[in-house]
Amino acid sequence: MxxxxxxxxxxxxxxxxxxxxxxxxxxxxxxxxxxxxxxGGFIASPSELSLLETYVGPAIFEDALQEVGIEHMGGEKVLPLNRTSSGILATILTLVEKDSNVVHYLAKLPAHPSIPRSCSLVGANYFETDVFEDFSIPENTSLVVVTGSTMDHEVIDEDEFKKVIEMAHEKDIPVMVDDASGARLRTVVFNQPKACDLGADIAITSTDKLMPGPRGGLMAGRKDLIDEIKVKVHQFGLEAQPPAVLAMLNGIKNFxxxxxxxxxxxxxxxxxxxxxxxxxxxxxxxxxxxxxxxxxxxxxxxxxxxxxxxxxxxxxxxxxxxxxxxxxxxxxxxxxxxxxxxxxxxxxxxxxxxxxxxxxxxxxxxxxxxxxxxxxxxxxxxx
Structure with missing residues (x-):
């Protein structure tokens, strides 16, 4: 090699x-x-660029991002991140306990490496499958993960998507959806609903995939979980900086x-x-x-x-x-x-x-x- x-x-x-x-x-x-x-891309006007200060930028653009982000992703609240992988890491750091289980269903293996790597960091047991009949949720599972569209654009079957969410919620286990490109590919080309509209607790997309936004991540979902994850995001410096937030805002507007x-x-x-x-x-x-x-x-x-x-x-x-x-x-x-x-x-x-x-x-x-x-x-x- x-x-x-x-x-x-x-x-x-x-x-x-x-x-x-x-x-x-x-x-x-x-x-x-x-x-x-x-x-991706970076769409910004001169007047917007003049506001990209450490504290002014978030005050202006993060508030505006809430409206367009929720419209794009669904959910109750959105959180801008410096990478989709950052959102995955922050979610697992927040919701997954050591020695607990994380189970993952996707249309085709393998998963994005950030998911098993994040599980390894917290000492969780990780299992992934692309065979629906093999998917199960064992005892002591702290998080169920679904990939909406794989790295090679294999899109999940909508009925299986719904069933995995139902299985998790029957056991009161939160569902995180890695919807990096799927937030647009699934919804526009395959006419599937937004992940949050299907019942996902957390969904994360990449703002440079199939849209004119920056390399970054946007998380949407339940307000209580977003607030909890946001704490971990700021503790580890995983948040998107003002220029990226502005570009996300305009990238979604111009999608x-x-x-x-x-x-x-x-x-x-x-x-x-x-x-x-x-x-x-x-x-x-x-x-x-x-x-x-x-x-x-x-x-x-x-x-x-x-x-x-x-x-x-x-x-x-x-x-x-x-x-x-x-x-x-x-x-x-x-x-x-x-x-x-x-x-x-x-x-x-x-x-x-x-x-x-x-x-x-x-x-x-x-x-x-x-x-x-x-x-x-x-x-x-x-x-």
Missing amino acids: IVNSSLDEVKKRENALSIIKDIVENKGREFLFDLTGLS NGDNLVKSFERKDQLFDLLNENFSNIQKTPTGVMFTPEGLAREIDVSHDLSDNDLAFVFALILLNDHGIITIPAVGMPGASATIRFDLSTTDAFNLDLEDLSQKIKSSFDKLVDIAPNEDECKKIIFS
């Missing part, structure tokens, strides 16, 4: 960011195409579900183009993807790389040669190595899909050429 640790993932990400910087400085931003679905619907329609065209050359390309709700295992099945030369390494090399080739940004190139440690080409982003709407398919094909051909040369692959990943 080339990428063996979280430190290796950090170094890979640093290399990708240096490539992005080089493209912007030497060619221009228009030569970058962020297809991660996490491109346009029509973009998700359009990407849902365009994905079929891109899939058909790529399917002419690839046997393992898969559709997502808003684009197409190669899983690491699927990508490995496309490679017909002998090599010693792991499936994830192949995905990382492919992602860096796409970035370096064509300015195409995908999650395996820039993702945080533990992020999925699946290469998604998300068509809901602003950059995607400016792309000709036939041209994009050719760039993907040429990058893959280069991957096949260098895969047998591990040293060359290391150079591409780490520069």
Whole structure:
């Protein structure tokens, strides 16, 4: 393996960011195409920027965020956080006791790593499954977790979603929903209700996923639990700072579900183009993807790389040669190595899909050429 640790993932990400910087400085931003679905944004007027002071900002923008945040997420109160992972950590620190159980149901394994890592920090027993018949809630369970949409955009079945919430509430156990992208993907594309409207006690979304907001988290839910979790958030410095709160506010105001619907329609065209050359390309709700295992099945030369390494090399080739940004190139440690080409982003709407398919094909051909040369692959990943 080339990428063996979280430190290796950090170094890979640093290399990708240096490539992005080089493209912007030497060619221009228009030569970058962020297809991660996490491109986010920072919408703010000059008058709003002038209010971004330590105490003035929260006084103005956190109050305004309550109204639009509740409309977007449901629930009784919202809480802005510096990351979705921060909200997950704060919730588990608040509600989960040592040696108690946390059980998690999601459409497809694995869960986001922040959930088991947070459980480990408090000494809780953690169990996750994507088989509904295997899901149960044992005695001494302090929290039930549901993922609305996985890292690879697998969306939970609504009936199973409701049943898990009912099972938890029958035992008076709170339910936390990791709805990072699901708060928009589930509701807009799949017409599911908001997590809080389904009965979730806490729901958390990422404000840069499938919307023009900053990298941050927004929690919604029962007022009593939000207030309790908020204490822990401030104790550990997990709260969103004024600039992020402002950007969340305006990101939600400017969210346009029509973009998700359009990407849902365009994905079929891109899939058909790529399917002419690839046997393992898969559709997502808003684009197409190669899983690491699927990508490995496309490679017909002998090599010693792991499936994830192949995905990382492919992602860096796409970035370096064509300015195409995908999650395996820039993702945080533990992020999925699946290469998604998300068509809901602003950059995607400016792309000709036939041209994009050719760039993907040429990058893959280069991957096949260098895969047998591990040293060359290391150079591409780490520069």
